[in-house]
Amino acid sequence: MATQHSRAAARFMIAPSVILLLAWMLIPLGMTLWFSFLRYNLLMPGANPFVGFENYAYFLSDPTFITSLINTLLLVGGVLIITVVGGIGLAVLLDQPMWGTGIVRIMVISPFFVMPTVSALVWKNMFMNPVNGLFAYVAEVLGVPAFDFLTQAPLASIIGIVSWQWLPFATLILLTAMQSLDSEQLEAAEMDGASALSRFWYIKLPHLARAITVVVLIQTIFLLSIFAEILVTTNGGPGVASTNLTYLVYAESLLRFDVGTGSAGGVVAIILANIVAIFLMRMIGKNLDA
Amino acid sequence: MARAVSNRRMAINTGVAWVLAILIFFPILWTILTSFKTEATAIADPPVFLAFDWTLENYETVQERSNYFRHFMNSVVISVGSTLIGLLIAIPAAWAMAFVPGRQTKNVLMWMLSTKMLPPVGVLVPLYLIFRDYGLLDTRIGLVIVLTLINLPIIVWMLYTYFREIPVDILEAARMDGAGLSSEVLYILTPMAVPGIASTLLLNIILAWNEAFWTLNLTAANAAPLTAFIASYSSPEGLFYAKLSAASTMAIAPILVMGWFSQRQLVRGLTFGAVK
Incomplete structure (x- = not known):
């Protein structure tokens, strides 16, 4: 039904979005790639000579890189395990009939809407502070010594904070998926005497498989870029104990002003994210055809 | 059931x-x-x-000491501004892709999505330098530009999934009755598209309001929205719990309420239609 005329109009309507996104992608990306081959430090003005892969060699051989890579994987993996397992549990629970579903659901999803800097600071000061935090009070009541979370277990503490922020997302998506489950199937299983556990294992969990994959992939994209939570709680420390790849690149670029090394790190981060992105894109693309 | x-x-x-x-x-x-x-x-x-x-x-102290209202307004201008501009650019694109799909439509959509997968830190250095050289550091307009661009793919996608649900038959019937393109858009499409546009607007304001990578890296005292302003409480002001709490409560309250109203749209918008 589309005529030649409407085709041309359509192209004209799509053009601004495409051109803007193309510029947004190609210009900075090209610059990052170019800078990554230069010896370029903002504190040392002058010629920025081409040095080939020197920045990459420097960045990749820096022990901090390995640490930050491991931290990144622990952060992403830890949060994924907590939010997916917790999200499945909460989705199964909230799918049950109960009184006050609306209010329960509002309370559960709320943390997702709290800006990262607020949730990080609230947890850091009002909960994890070893003197005045609520956890210190709980420790006092239990008669155990107060634990300085962000000093003694910085990465684990950040995993906790980030999990609190993302648990609602996983729950909400898995709950939405759960509600599309045909209830007749469950009823039939129940009548045939299937236990609650086997109904969960053989009917609900397989039904959720696709939604779980989506949650894992989307969260991974966002979790690879966790930044604000680290900046306001630990500044990547103590030492580099809670530095992830994003924070390391930020530190190289904007704290040490080493544009060359920072850019090489940026390219490494892009490659890592792309590995995940390819899988996610495939899933979403399949859905588009359906 | x-x-x-x-x-x-x-x-x-x-x-x-x-x-x-x-x-x-x-x-x-x-x-x-x-x-x-x-x-x-x-x-x-x-x-x-x-x-x-x-x-x-x-609440009074927080406002007096740091001109809280200014940062609040920065957040409003940046999130609402970037969302409105984004909608302006994205509505025609999503409309065209939903109603006049061509052979390349799917590829264009997937490509747009792929720009969203780019980790922000990968382009931090060039963007910082561009901003510095063009005087955009710590300006509202600079952040509006960046947030418009990073959220544009989500806006196009959300609108596309909504527009696609509008039955095309209605448009054809209207065309048979001699409706031109403009009246088609004005009288038929717009009323049917409004709910989708409203949901997209809501979700996108939430995302822009809470964005905390570019706002932290590209602003200082002047254009800092609440995300960046609150970060200044990291120490030692953060130890004044009551003031930290007051500043935080005002920063999250409006978005919390908006979020409660947009639960469903959140799922659709953040999974790019993969889960509905």
Whole structure:
């Protein structure tokens, strides 16, 4: 039904979005790639000579890189395990009939809407502070010594904070998926005497498989870029104990002003994210055809 | 479909769910409560839950000391501005892709999505330098530009999934009746598209309001929205719990309420239609 005329109009309507996104992608990306081959430090003005892969060699051989890579994987993996397992549990629970579903659901999803800097600071000061935090009070009541979370277990503490922020997302998506489950199937299983556990294992969990994959992939994209939570709680420390790849690149670029090394790190981060992105894109693309 | 459930099971479900929900919500509740305490009450041992002299002084102090309202307005301008501009650019694109799909439509959509997968830190250096050289650092307009671009793919995608649900038959019927393109858009499409556009607007304002990578890296005292302003409480002001809480409560309250209204859209928008 589309005529030649409407085709041309359509192209004209799509053009601004495409051109803007193309510029947004190609210009900075090209610059990052170019800078990554230069010896370029903002504190040392002058010629920025081409040095080939020197920045990459420097960045990749820096022990901090390995640490930050491991931290990144622990952060992403830890949060994924907590939010997916917790999200499945909460989705199964909230799918049950109960009184006050609306209010329960509002309370559960709320943390997702709290800006990262607020949730990080609230947890850091009002909960994890070893003197005045609520956890210190709980420790006092239990008669155990107060634990300085962000000093003694910085990465684990950040995993906790980030999990609190993302648990609602996983729950909400898995709950939405759960509600599309045909209830007749469950009823039939129940009548045939299937236990609650086997109904969960053989009917609900397989039904959720696709939604779980989506949650894992989307969260991974966002979790690879966790930044604000680290900046306001630990500044990547103590030492580099809670530095992830994003924070390391930020530190190289904007704290040490080493544009060359920072850019090489940026390219490494892009490659890592792309590995995940390819899988996610495939899933979403399949859905588009359906 | 609602299965008959015994009252006992209902009570157990309710009890467990409420306990968990309150635990999850507790940090927010605690922040709101603390914002109405004096600094001394805020760190009282044992902690005081409700029985304290409620005060508004923290809200006043936060405003007086740091011109809180300015940062609040920065957040409003940046999130609403970037969303409106984004919609302006994205509505025609999504409309065209939904109603005049060509061979390349799917590829264009997937490509747009792929730009969203780019980790921001990968382009931090060039963007910082461009901003520095063009005087955009710490300006509202600079952040509006960046947030428009990073959220444009989500806006196009959300609108596309909504527009695609508008039945094309109606448009064809209107065309048969001699409706031109403009009246088609004005009288038929617009009313049907408004709910989708409204949801997209809502979700995108939420995302832009809470964006905390570019806002932290590209602003300082002048254009800092609340995300960046609150970060300045990391130390030592953060130890003044009541003031931190007041500043935080005002920063999250409007978006929390908007978020409650957009639960469904959130799923659709953030999974790019993969889960509905």
